[in-house]
Amino acid sequence: xxxxxxxxxxxxxxxxxxxxxxxxxxxxxxxxxxxxxxxxxxxxxxxxxxxxxxxxxxxxxxxxxxxxxxxxxxxxxxxxxxxxxxxxxxxxxxxxxxxxxxxxxxxxxxxxxxxxxxxxxxxxxxxxxxxxxxxxxxxxxxxxxxxxxxxxxxxxxxxxxxxxxxxxxxxxxxxxxxxxxxxxxxxxxxxxxxxxxxxxxxxxxxxxxxxxxxxxxxxxxxxxxxxxxxxxxxxxxxxxxxxxxxxxxxxxxxxxxxxxxxxxxxxxxxxxxxxxxxxxxxxxxxxxxxxxxxxxxxxxxxxxxxxxxxxxxxxxxxxxxxxxxxxxxxxxxxxxxxxxxxxxxxxxxxxxxxxxxxxxxxxxxxxxxxxxxxxxxxxxxxxxxxxxxxxxxxxxxxxxxxxxxxxxx
Numbered sequence: 214x215x216x217x218x219x220x221x222x223x224x225x226x227x228x229x230x231x232x233x234x235x236x237x238x239x240x241x242x243x244x245x246x247x248x249x250x251x252x253x254x255x256x257x258x259x260x261x262x263x264x265x266x267x268x269x270x271x272x273x274x275x276x277x278x279x280x281x282x283x284x285x286x287x288x289x290x291x292x293x294x295x296x297x298x299x300x301x302x303x304x305x306x307x308x309x310x311x312x313x314x315x316x317x318x319x320x321x322x323x324x325x326x327x328x329x330x331x332x333x334x335x336x337x338x339x340x341x342x343x344x345x346x347x348x349x350x351x352x353x354x355x356x357x358x359x360x361x362x363x364x365x366x367x368x369x370x371x372x373x374x375x376x377x378x379x380x381x382x383x384x385x386x387x388x389x390x391x392x393x394x395x396x397x398x399x400x401x402x403x404x405x406x407x408x409x410x411x412x413x414x415x416x417x418x419x420x421x422x423x424x425x426x427x428x429x430x431x432x433x434x435x436x437x438x439x440x441x442x443x444x445x446x447x448x449x450x451x452x453x454x455x456x457x458x459x460x461x462x463x464x465x466x467x468x469x470x471x472x473x474x475x476x477x478x479x480x481x482x483x484x485x486x487x488x489x490x491x492x493x494x495x496x497x498x499x500x501x502x503x504x505x506x507x508x509x510x511x512x513x514x515x516x517x518x519x520x521x522x523x524x525x526x527x528x529x530x531x532x533x534x535x536x537x538x539x540x541x542x543x544x545x546x547x548x549x550x551x552x553x554x555x556x557x558x559x560x561x562x563x564x565x566x567x568x569x570x571x572x573x574x575x576x577x578x579x580x581x582x583x584x585x586x587x588x589x590x591x592x593x594x595x596x597x598x599x600x601x602x603x604x605x606x607x608x609x610x611x612x613x614x615x616x617x618x619x620x621x622x
Contacts, residue, residue: 252405252415255371255422261391264289265364267350269343269376270296270311270333272369276395277318280367283393284324292319293353293364295346296333298447309333335443336450341429341436343376347383348436363389370397371418375425382431446484449585453481456588467591467598480618482562488584488615492523494534494575502538508566508592509599514538518550518574523582525611532582533606548574553603554587556613563619564593567603587616594620 228236266289268280284292296312308314310333320326332353338345354361368376373394380390400411457478459465466473496519504512518536522529532552540546555567568587572580590600 248406251419252371252402252411255374255415255418256394256397256402257374257377257392258394259377259391260287260365260393261363261389263361263363263365263389263391264291265361266292266367267364267380268292268294268315268367269346269369269372270294270313270315270331272315272367272395274318275398276367276369277315278322279395281319281322281324283367284328290328292324292329293350294329294331295350296331297338297342297346298333298336334440335447337443337446338440341379344379344383344429344431345436345440347380348433349440350380351383351385351433352437352440362387363391365391365393367393367395369395370402371415375418375422378422378425382429383433442486445486445489449484452586453479467594469595472594480621482585482615482618484585485615487525488613490523490525490582490584492521492532492580492582494578494580495520495522505535505604506602507599508602511599513601515551515601521552521580521582525613528611530609530611531606532609533604550574551601552582552607553590553601554607554609554613555603556609556611558612558614562614563617564589566590566593566600567607568616584613584615587613589617589620 266280266284266287268277272280280292283289294312294315296310296315298310299306299308299314303309308317310331312331312333316326316329316331319329332346332349334342334345334349353359366373366376366380371394373392377390377392384390397414400408400414402411405411405415460468460476460479461473463470463473466476468476498516498518500517502514502516505515507513515535515537518534521532521534523532524530532554535551535553537546537549537551540549550572552570552572553567554570556563559565559567568589570582570584570587572582591598592600
């Protein structure tokens with residue numbers, strides 16, 4: 214019978230001091246090699262033979278000059294500039310995106326403006342912007358039925374490897390995508406760790422690249438939906454920004470000089486896509502011209518031009534569309550149509566006299582009505598104006614929680 218054992222002795226190998234030092238030296242050398250060559254790894258250039266050149270709109274001016282040389286030397290057909298909205302001076306600048314600025318810069322260098330197109334993502338995209346630009350470009354090429362199935366991306370320095378990865382993830386596999394890394398003169402690429410700018414740029418791009426390799430996965434459909442919705446929001450915001458400047462300008466404002474002095478903006482409901490609706494438009498000009506009532510003794514002549522039938526939630530609504538007889542005589546306004554309406558917000562959240570929508574005569578029997586663009590008549594701000602009173606047929610039996618609210622003096 215064997216004797217029971219509760220413990221036993223085993224031999225164990227371990228590194229000697231010399232062995233540990235050798236391993237440490239190997240690790241240090243490997244780290245130093247990777248560290249030293251990190252910029253070169255990230256700043257790849259692998260161009261392909263193609264006729265389309267895509268450039269990222271944030272490139273500095275000196276790199277844009279190199280873009281021109283690339284374009285003419287390699288005989289490209291076209292440049293498409295991707296970009297993001299300007300983050301400073303947006304409200305005072307006529308250039309609304311980095312793509313617009315890059316385009317104007319290239320034109321100032323003498324580049325043919327007919328060979329440049331721009332695509333900028335909307336302001337609601339605050340994450341994965343390079344990827345969003347790639348998705349936006351893919352959508353644009355598909356929408357315009359582009360002949361191109363390949364392109365080179367021209368970017369800056371160590372941003373190139375990440376750019377290629379993200380553009381690749383946004384396009385179908387049959388697209389051939391090359392990459393060109395423009396020279397970044399803001400730091401020494403061979404000793405990037407010797408300057409604050411170099412260290413921040415390379416280490417930041419390394420972390421970002423590691424992130425997309427480990428954690429990022431493409432979501433093209435979801436991103437495209439967000440982009441399209443963002444374009445719509447930007448359009449509404451631009452319209453409201455333009456209205457603000459109109460009201461602040463004494464030459465165009467309906468406000469009194471005292472009101473202008475303290476005016477800080479109009480009040481609006483939050484955007485709501487459900488109030489941007491496709492309606493059925495039916496022309497009907499059979500009724501006689503009539504004099505529309507106003508809040509004064511003025512009686513302008515209108516005619517019924519047609520009706521729009523639409524559905525909000527489960528509510529079937531009908532709006533009568535009018536045409537001003539006097540405006541028909543003006544060539545620039547002859548296709549102008551007018552919808553005054555009241556709803557259950559009138560006199561509460563919105564102006565009691567109702568609000569207006571206007572648009573051009575549609576070319577088909579369907580039309581998009583966007584109540585987010587509903588605005589107050591001028592008499593809502595200043596009683597010196599004469600405004601049409603909403604006819605009874607355009608009194609809606611629901612709340613329209615979109616567009617302009619009541620004006621606060």
